[in-house]
Amino acid sequence: MDIEELAGKLAAGDRRALARAITLVESRRPDHRETATALLQRLAQQGRQALRLGLSGTPGVGKSTFIESFGMMLTGQGLRVAVLAVDPSSARSGGSILGDKTRMERLSRDPGAFIRPSPSQSQLGGVARRTREAVALCEAAGFDVVLIETVGVGQSETMVAQLSDLFLLLLAPAGGDELQGVKRGIMEMADLILVNKADGDLKPAAMRTCADYAGALRLLRRRPQDPEGFPKAMCVSALEEAGLEAAWNEMRALADWRREAGVFAAVRAQQARFWFAEEVRQGLLAALETGAAKLRMEALAGQVAEGRMTPALAAREMLALLGAEAGQGALPPSG
Amino acid sequence: MDIEELAGKLAAGDRRALARAITLVESRRPDHRETATALLQRLAQQGRQALRLGLSGTPGVGKSTFIESFGMMLTGQGLRVAVLAVDPSSARSGGSILGDKTRMERLSRDPGAFIRPSPSQSQLGGVARRTREAVALCEAAGFDVVLIETVGVGQSETMVAQLSDLFLLLLAPAGGDELQGVKRGIMEMADLILVNKADGDLKPAAMRTCADYAGALRLLRRRPQDPEGFPKAMCVSALEEAGLEAAWNEMRALADWRREAGVFAAVRAQQARFWFAEEVRQGLLAALETGAAKLRMEALAGQVAEGRMTPALAAREMLALLGAEAGQGALPPSG
Known part of the structure; x- marks a missing residue:
């Protein structure tokens, strides 16, 4: 090519x-x-830039419907929207690619939109690293907004937050007054909490839930770089396409504020550092799986399994071979 | 020394x-x-060997009381018992060491018992690697049983299972007929599920819970190496010291069976391999944090942050310097 x-x-x-x-x-x-x-x-x-929106929400909150309605609203404004996913658990197949497109049928036919399912690697780190590069490709292709969705499982939100300018948390109305099992740390990451399904019978519950979260967010320390009132909780209805423009306006306001404060670029620079280090770490570990290193690993593992060496001693030998003894860098002194 | x-x-x-x-x-x-x-x-x-028992249970199931009663029962039989912990979240201090001993006051005064809190590293992998070595030290010191406890958080169970001959899951009686939020995969790891608090008012609930889990366990595929009836669910009362001997008999029976089948030694060999590879991986990554490699990482990260290099290109350069290019082993060809 x-x-x-x-x-x-x-x-x-x-x-x-x-x-x-x-x-x-x-x-x-x-x-x-x-x-x-x-x-x-x-x-x-x-140097083309899109606004990168991370979106997390557990199954059942209406994430696909939200992405479809929100995406259509944006393309209706003449914006080009790309949708990517970070989902390490998805057993990728022709079927699930189709799945990603059929669950957002209108958006997938929209010429202003581009939908791409999660890459198929089984390791979260690998999935996220490749998604980061896909984001860069979407930006180069002139997309204005890149939505990176993830399901609320394990560490995937942390990874998506490292890919995003803004992090959105989508919730469903809660039954009672409890904050629905949102994992510790996720709420702290959110710039905007969107309580979906504020329609029909669920509208009162959605408004209560929204008020609960607004209260909880006030207890969190405001990020020093952000304006008064953020992070914010809002009601939306993806089904009735209500509240989406208001939410978009908040996102733009927050992004503009951060751009002016210089925070926007600083966060992207920090994220680039993070992905560089992650790429090096994973590349280094991958090197253990190939060539002479792999053979040596297998030989030493055999000695360990037979009880002739402790794991600690065998690891010490392997690390010495790799030039990575404790207390030394992995580079030769001349490096 | x-x-x-x-x-x-x-x-x-x-x-x-x-x-x-x-x-x-x-x-x-x-x-x-x-x-x-x-x-x-x-x-x-x-070549001294103890029976290594992994024990997981979320806060509130009565883990400390169980360890105390179970440990006292074992020392009462003339066995020597060591208790270690894998708890990466514990902010270790003089206070919490004291905490570990005061919550098992009788056992900590027992001359046949040895209690040691979790090592203080913040990384789960580091905690578990050092705990594995502590297990080996306890075996060398002639302990008959080593109990490795962990709280049911994140990946710590997986790590403890890699340290254990048998894995025990301690549960409290559930309110209704639901299986209490036991994480997927944990039940699959358990050799024995112990429903604690089978005493007083809670006894009927404990028996129901035990029956529920026994039913659920029957749906899991039996490990080919294990005898009929395992994994097993049992009721115990740490408070009334009931069911503990029965549970211990089951543990011994299962361990003996596996020893005779050759599975016991094979699993230990596989575990030793795992910890060897883990030690190498962590040692390799640690080498990035020292010496010439660290300086080079910082210089490249600076270029990445300023947008002069993509993370991918900078990582490629760093990996080339480390001799770990894609498709090659990390060893020089002569290695």
Whole structure:
């Protein structure tokens, strides 16, 4: 694949080129990785930026309906919207790709929208790293908003927060006055809590839930860089398409505020550092699985299994071979 | 510290020597680590074995009371019992060490028992690796049973299962007929489910809960190596010291069965492999935090933060410096 040609098509907003480029960054083949790295470096020079919105919500809160209604509202304003997913648990198949598109049928047919399911790696870190590169590709292709959705499982929210400019938490109305099992730490990450299903019979419950969360958010320490009133809880109805513009206005206001305060760029820089370190860590570990290192690992593991060496002693030998003894860097002194 | 002397005192069952040796393996100082590695290797030759029991249970199920009653029952039979903990969240202080001993006051005064709180590292992997070495020290000191307790949070059960010959799950009687939020995968790991508080008013609820779990366990595939009827659910009352001997008999029966089937040793060998690989992985990552590698990481991260390099390109450069390019082992070809 020719990088110049692909970059050109991407810059022109060609959706098939975008899909091909994402497939390229998701590939594990070393030559593909090399091409992907070169492509990303080339595109980074363009400096196009989208607003990156992270969205978390457990199954049942109406996430697909929300993304569809919210996305249609944005494309109705002439904005181009990409939807990506971070879902390490999804057993990816032709069926589930279809699934992602059928559960957002209208949006998937919208020429202003692009929907891409989660990459198929089983490790959360791998999924998130490749999604980060897909975000960069969507930006290069001129998308204005990139929505990165995740289901509220394990550490995936933390990863998505590291990919996002703003982090949205979608909730359903709660039955009573309890805060519905939102995991500790997730509420702290949210810039905007959206209580969905504020329609029909559920409207009163939604408003109560929203008030509960608004109260809880006031107890959290406001981020020093943010204006009064954030993080904020709001009611929306994805079904009746109500409250979506108001929510969008809040998102834009918060993003603008952060841009002016210089926080927006600073957070992106910190995130880039994070993903660099993550990529190095994972690359280093992957090197244990190939070539001479793999053979040596297997030989030492055999000695450990037979009880001839303790795990600690065998690890010490392996690390010495790798030039990574305790207290030394992994680089040779001349490095 | 003289290794020979320490090893000798350990073999004689000296508890102060045991405490000192555990402090040694928990230390992060490179010279301590070296001594610890040598000590562990030396002790491994002795071949003393305890029965390693992993125990998980969320707060409120009566874990401390259970450990105290169960431990006293064992020491009453002339067995020596060590209690270790894997709790990465514990903010360790003089207070909480005291806490661990005061919540098991009788057991901590028992000359046949040894109680040690969780090591103070913040990373679960580090806590578990050092606990594994503490288990080996307890075995060398002639303990018959090593209980490794953890609170049911995050991945700590998985780690404790990798440290244990048998994995016990302690539960409280449930209110209704629901299986109380036991995380997926935990029940699958349990060899024995113990429903505690089968006393007083709660006895009927405990018996119902036990029956529910017994039913649920029958739906799980039996491990091919285990006898009919395992995994098993039983009622106990730590408070009234009821059912503890029956539970202990089941544990011994299962352990004996596995020993005869050769499974006991095979699982330990697999666990040793796991901890070897884990030690290598963590050692490799730690090397990024020191010396020349650390300086280079910081320089590249600066370029990434300023947008002059993508995370992918910078990571590629760093991995090349470390000799860990994609598709190659981390060892030089001559290695």
